[in-house]
Amino acid sequence: MISATRCTFLGCSGLGGSGNICGGQRRGYGPWRVTCMSPINDRNGSVVNVMETPLKEIKKEAVVEDVDDNPISGGGPRDVYGEDKATEDHFVTPWSVSVASGYTLLRDPHFNKGLAFTEKERDAHYLRGLLPPTTIPQETQVRKMIQHIRQYQVPLQRYMAMMDLQERNERLFYKLLIDHVEELLPIVYTPTVGEACQKYGDIFMRPQGLYISLKEKGRIQEVLRNWPEKNIQVIVVTDGERILGLGDLGCQGMGIPVGKLSLYTALGGVRPSACLPITIDVGTNNERLLNDELYIGLKQRRATGQEYSELMHEFMTAVKQTYGEKVLIQFEDFANHNAFDLLEKYRSTHLVFNDDIQGTASVVLAGLVAALKLVGGNLADHKFLFLGAGEAGTGIAELIALETSKQTNAPLDEVRKNIWLVDSKGLIVSSRKESLQHFKKPWAHEHEPVKNLLDAVNKIKPTVLIGTSGQGSAFTKEVVEAMASINEKPIILSLSNPTSQSECTAEEAYTWTQGRAIFASGSPFSPVEYKGKVFVPGQANNAYIFPGFGLGLIMSGTIRVHDDLLLAASEALAEQVSEENFEKGLIFPPFTNIRKISAHIAAKVAAKAYELGKIFLLFYLSFLNSITCFAYLKAFWKNDQGSACINNIVKRL
Numbered sequence: 001m002i003s004a005t006r007c008t009f010l011g012c013s014g015l016g017g018s019g020n021i022c023g024g025q026r027r028g029y030g031p032w033r034v035t036c037m038s039p040i041n042d043r044n045g046s047v048v049n050v051m052e053t054p055l056k057e058i059k060k061e062a063v064v065e066d067v068d069d070n071p072i073s074g075g076g077p078r079d080v081y082g083e084d085k086a087t088e089d090h091f092v093t094p095w096s097v098s099v100a101s102g103y104t105l106l107r108d109p110h111f112n113k114g115l116a117f118t119e120k121e122r123d124a125h126y127l128r129g130l131l132p133p134t135t136i137p138q139e140t141q142v143r144k145m146i147q148h149i150r151q152y153q154v155p156l157q158r159y160m161a162m163m164d165l166q167e168r169n170e171r172l173f174y175k176l177l178i179d180h181v182e183e184l185l186p187i188v189y190t191p192t193v194g195e196a197c198q199k200y201g202d203i204f205m206r207p208q209g210l211y212i213s214l215k216e217k218g219r220i221q222e223v224l225r226n227w228p229e230k231n232i233q234v235i236v237v238t239d240g241e242r243i244l245g246l247g248d249l250g251c252q253g254m255g256i257p258v259g260k261l262s263l264y265t266a267l268g269g270v271r272p273s274a275c276l277p278i279t280i281d282v283g284t285n286n287e288r289l290l291n292d293e294l295y296i297g298l299k300q301r302r303a304t305g306q307e308y309s310e311l312m313h314e315f316m317t318a319v320k321q322t323y324g325e326k327v328l329i330q331f332e333d334f335a336n337h338n339a340f341d342l343l344e345k346y347r348s349t350h351l352v353f354n355d356d357i358q359g360t361a362s363v364v365l366a367g368l369v370a371a372l373k374l375v376g377g378n379l380a381d382h383k384f385l386f387l388g389a390g391e392a393g394t395g396i397a398e399l400i401a402l403e404t405s406k407q408t409n410a411p412l413d414e415v416r417k418n419i420w421l422v423d424s425k426g427l428i429v430s431s432r433k434e435s436l437q438h439f440k441k442p443w444a445h446e447h448e449p450v451k452n453l454l455d456a457v458n459k460i461k462p463t464v465l466i467g468t469s470g471q472g473s474a475f476t477k478e479v480v481e482a483m484a485s486i487n488e489k490p491i492i493l494s495l496s497n498p499t500s501q502s503e504c505t506a507e508e509a510y511t512w513t514q515g516r517a518i519f520a521s522g523s524p525f526s527p528v529e530y531k532g533k534v535f536v537p538g539q540a541n542n543a544y545i546f547p548g549f550g551l552g553l554i555m556s557g558t559i560r561v562h563d564d565l566l567l568a569a570s571e572a573l574a575e576q577v578s579e580e581n582f583e584k585g586l587i588f589p590p591f592t593n594i595r596k597i598s599a600h601i602a603a604k605v606a607a608k609a610y611e612l613g614k615i616f617l618l619f620y621l622s623f624l625n626s627i628t629c630f631a632y633l634k635a636f637w638k639n640d641q642g643s644a645c646i647n648n649i650v651k652r653l
């Protein structure tokens, strides 16, 4: 009996204790179950493309050597009934099950096609008899599935049906999502994903993504290696402390990375296998969860300070070591007291992107640039007031200032004066400067203290009002009416998610401004009829940006995110708003075209990344001729893209 084998299998080699490797039909699962055990590092190329590689060819390539008949002495666990059994002494990392065909194939969500397997595929992959005789093409399956989803009246049930499909038949899941994106986005994404996170413990069926908790401190790289895919391109990571506008949901925040990454595939075209959702569990301060017996995370209060930053640092280091320099790490829904610091700390060493700060900024700037076509003027002619001065608020404010400064050649500090923010303590003004968090300080302008939003609107007289407070109904009738009395066409953006946290509804925005508002919201609202006219509200959500933006970064091999890339993405999105959209009062294109939009954004981002590389090259050549260029080079080197470009150029040379 072969109890420990050395296996060379389509480029993979290693030592392990798999008894049923290429060794024939030892148990019911027959010749198609190919299990290969080796350290994951040695596994390059071992995943079989089951659609194209018939078993006979796989067997030809597989070389099996007996190296040890003693089941234990080789370090592998005892092989019982053809299964590998881990013991407490012999941990086994189940990292390499390459499904070739047959019964197992039907249960592999990545490759399963259900009844869509053709006659030829059924023969090639040992499926005959395992499926009913009929073949139902994917298009028909999509029609059936959408009817199935629609029969559920409760959005959470639709969410669960979608997750179930993703776990069974990933191809069908994505086809369905792509074909019905406007209908299904609110299910797999905001607002329903918010409810799913709140009830994650109750609806939890199968684990999705990777959980890294304080228990794994010192072993994070090992945990990353447990993930079955090796070629990861995008990681979305959260620590669950600020899930949408719903606060601390701890480990249950996993719904967010899972949802965001499904949009990377459906909207941006990134391979699902290249996407890795991760939740860092450092505890939760949510009492309800701490007292909930079904809570899936660590039942302790949040680790902070050194304990937190050490875990995060180990994580960041392990990710780079495991997946390389080019893996994109998207920070999502961290609380602002960590989000800004993490971005600052890792932006010069990793390809990191904070979606809430940077992605939101890019999408809102695009919407504002588009809105100028409806209201007139340039960015510099407008006055912006934010309710909420956290990640989204200050992130958007900064990108507006950057773009305005570029357009007008005015210093950043000067253009910032047109942008005002209100936080939970009132208008951010210079007299509060000492006590402000660092990211609010640039916005502390000279002004008398103002305690509430209504007074701030009346005093600042903004042309644009942006809600990033996570406080539902914070744009009261008085606030919206004040905006309408100051502006012919007030721009009102209620960005907070999910719908329950939106600062006002679409209906409120249109009726309280007598149909004059240019309105968009973070979560979708249905069209509103007001005095016989139908108003179609837009959705100002970072989902317009991150899939295309990330794709652009991946495609170009960029290794650092630069603000100019965010501006390029923003410009690319604004360009996609058509005359027809403007006529309806829309400042964002509809999501129906999102794949085209994402592709356009990706192309612009990639082009900008190359352009930044070229600029660097020119500087570099000048440097050889003139010592005066040293100053430029130094300035550019400080800039993260500088080092990214050097790497790109060196690699291309």
Ligand SMILES: NC(=O)C1=CN([C@@H]2O[C@H](COP(=O)(O)OP(=O)(O)OC[C@H]3O[C@@H](n4cnc5c(N)ncnc54)[C@H](OP(=O)(O)O)[C@@H]3O)[C@@H](O)[C@H]2O)C=CC1
Pocket (backbone or CB within 6 Å): 242, 243, 244, 245, 246, 335, 336, 355, 356, 357, 360, 387, 388, 389, 390, 391, 392, 393, 422, 423, 424, 425, 467, 468, 469, 470, 471, 495, 496, 497, 498, 501, 521, 522, 523, 540, 541, 542, 543
């Ligand atoms: N549409 C989109 O694409 C996106 C939407 N968002 C949404 O934006 C919201 C905020 O996110 P984020 O910026 O990351 O969160 P933060 O926690 O970083 O910021 C929230 C801000 O709102 C302020 N705030 C809270 N309560 C009030 C109040 N009653 N009155 C005035 N200000 C208040 C806070 O004040 P203080 O600082 O004093 O505590 C803080 O400045 C969330 O609902 C999120 O879902 C976020 C990202 C993208």
Ligand SMILES: CC(=O)C(=O)O
Pocket (backbone or CB within 6 Å): 190, 243, 244, 245, 333, 355, 356, 496, 497, 522, 541, 542, 543
């Ligand atoms: C959309 C998003 O990223 C948020 O609400 O946090």
Ligand SMILES: [Mg+2]
Pocket (backbone or CB within 6 Å): 244, 332, 333, 355, 356
């Ligand atoms: Mg977010």
